Amino acid sequence: MKAPRSLKEVRSSLTAGDYNLIDLVRFYLDNIEQKSDLNAFLEVWKDEVLEQAEQVQSKIDAGTAGRLAGMVVGLKDNIVYKGHKVSASSKILEGFESLYSSTVTERLEAEDALFIGRLNCDEFAMGSSNENSAFGPVKNPHNPACVSGGSSGGSATAVAADMCLVSFGSDTGGSIRQPASFCGVVGLKPTYGRVSRHGLIAYASSMDQIGPFTHSVEDAALVLEVIAGKDNFDNTASTKVIDDYASFTPISNARIAVIEESLNSDGLDSEVKTAINTQIEKLRADGHTVEMVSFPYLDELVPCYNVLSNAEASSNLSRFDGMRYGYRSENAVDVPTTYSKSRTEGFGKEVKRRIMLGTFVLSTGYYDAYYSKAQKVRRLIQEKTDEILQDFDFILTPTSPHTAFKFGENSHDPVAMYLEDIYTVQANLAGIPGVSLPLYTHSNGMPFGLQLMANKFEEKKLLSFSKQIVG
Numbered sequence: 001m002k003a004p005r006s007l008k009e010v011r012s013s014l015t016a017g018d019y020n021l022i023d024l025v026r027f028y029l030d031n032i033e034q035k036s037d038l039n040a041f042l043e044v045w046k047d048e049v050l051e052q053a054e055q056v057q058s059k060i061d062a063g064t065a066g067r068l069a070g071m072v073v074g075l076k077d078n079i080v081y082k083g084h085k086v087s088a089s090s091k092i093l094e095g096f097e098s099l100y101s102s103t104v105t106e107r108l109e110a111e112d113a114l115f116i117g118r119l120n121c122d123e124f125a126m127g128s129s130n131e132n133s134a135f136g137p138v139k140n141p142h143n144p145a146c147v148s149g150g151s152s153g154g155s156a157t158a159v160a161a162d163m164c165l166v167s168f169g170s171d172t173g174g175s176i177r178q179p180a181s182f183c184g185v186v187g188l189k190p191t192y193g194r195v196s197r198h199g200l201i202a203y204a205s206s207m208d209q210i211g212p213f214t215h216s217v218e219d220a221a222l223v224l225e226v227i228a229g230k231d232n233f234d235n236t237a238s239t240k241v242i243d244d245y246a247s248f249t250p251i252s253n254a255r256i257a258v259i260e261e262s263l264n265s266d267g268l269d270s271e272v273k274t275a276i277n278t279q280i281e282k283l284r285a286d287g288h289t290v291e292m293v294s295f296p297y298l299d300e301l302v303p304c305y306n307v308l309s310n311a312e313a314s315s316n317l318s319r320f321d322g323m324r325y326g327y328r329s330e331n332a333v334d335v336p337t338t339y340s341k342s343r344t345e346g347f348g349k350e351v352k353r354r355i356m357l358g359t360f361v362l363s364t365g366y367y368d369a370y371y372s373k374a375q376k377v378r379r380l381i382q383e384k385t386d387e388i389l390q391d392f393d394f395i396l397t398p399t400s401p402h403t404a405f406k407f408g409e410n411s412h413d414p415v416a417m418y419l420e421d422i423y424t425v426q427a428n429l430a431g432i433p434g435v436s437l438p439l440y441t442h443s444n445g446m447p448f449g450l451q452l453m454a455n456k457f458e459e460k461k462l463l464s465f466s467k468q469i470v471g
Contacts, residue, residue: 003162006216010070021057032163038139040157044117066111074158074167077118078201089133090123092320092346094327102199104227119154123348125203128420132350146404149179156183159213167213174424177436181399184438184447188220192431193238196231202316204309207428217467221245243460254288257392261298269402275440305425307374314358385430395453397423399436403446
């Protein structure tokens with residue numbers, strides 16, 4: 001069986017009788033088994049997904065199936081699903097089984113999506129290479145010697161390696177778009193508040209957002225229609241009307257801002273720069289206006305993001321204490337040692353580093369110097385981004401400064417790893433949507449993407465223009 005590239009293709013093949021839904025699920029299950037060395041899946045729900053496939057196939061035959069019938073989906077291991085294990089790829093949640101489903105999971109299930117398993121990620125979504133998982137790194141399907149990107153590396157690899165049609169990840173500073181670029185798939189981060197965070201294990205609550213990995217812009221648009229919208233369980237979820245994202249509207253004479261500092265960065269790979277410049281000329285030839293604009297806060301993006309995200313992580317992760325659920329140290333002898341030893345043994349090195357940094361910037365005597373100042377810088381970043389988007393429809397940058405790097409290449413240097421997010425964190429700090437489009441292949445054989453960002457809640461315009469570019 002040939003791996004499908006879109007739900008439309010799946011539905012066409014099902015209608016033509018080329019295969020049925022059970023055959024399709026078995027195809028993905030076989031792929032997962034054959035490519036298990038990539039370490040994308042932490043758990044595969046084989047019997048359950050086959051049973052679901054039979055039920056949904058019956059609905060398809062009866063003409064009563066939901067909009068996502070035929071879509072086989074993988075879930076990042078920080079999105080909860082009732083009755084299933086979830087660990088955020090951390091030892092601290094060892095053996096934990098969720099008592100409820102996330103809003104996203106419920107909405108997908110209501111439209112007959114099929115859940116095939118949970119996907120590996122950087123522990124608590126903290127990382128840019130998927131080397132921080134307690135269950136080992138995820139390999140890049142284009143070159144297993146290279147990282148998949150992070151934190152949603154398992155989600156990107158699963159789609160790129162045809163282990164499922166669509167997967168879901170979370171994006172706090174680029175954790176959907178960067179691995180999408182590294183693995184050569186579409187990765188969409190919606191506007192903050194467009195998709196409910198209920199049932200997403202929190203990292204940095206003011207920036208976290210769930211989004212899809214797909215082969216096609218059409219599928220990204222369709223699933224966004226399904227998962228978006230208000231939610232009584234998340235008061236940050238927007239009540240704005242959901243657009244018809246999957247109905248693309250041709251855009252002519254678009255005004256596109258290219259951040260000058262992003263193309264003149266010393267760390268930008270020369271082939272990535274050439275590809276972006278070529279794309280700019282193509283857009284101009286197609287009748288669009290492309291102008292260079294200055295964004296003077298490029299160097300402040302990552303430090304601002306790290307101060308704020310670590311502070312929020314320090315607060316959010318305090319709930320994991322070894323007392324109520326998850327891992328509890330066998331070496332504990334009383335309440336204080338239960339807390340200290342369970343956390344010391346249960347959390348990984350990077351998570352502990354970020355918790356300590358976050359606790360430090362929130363501490364008395366340092367709050368104003370770090371956390372308060374970072375909030376002021378965030379406001380400047382938001383205002384400058386809004387200013388640009390008042391005059392332009394889109395902001396264009398590379399998704400990442402380079403292609404996927406080799407394992408161990410950056411893991412010894414936390415600062416180098418944090419700088420992986422230099423082009424993606426702007427969207428999270430400003431709360432705007434961003435997408436990585438899989439347009440290019442480097443001379444080293446690895447894919448890399450183009451990033452587009454738009455104004456808040458303008459996903460329809462962003463996806464329509466993305467469809468035009470991808471073709």
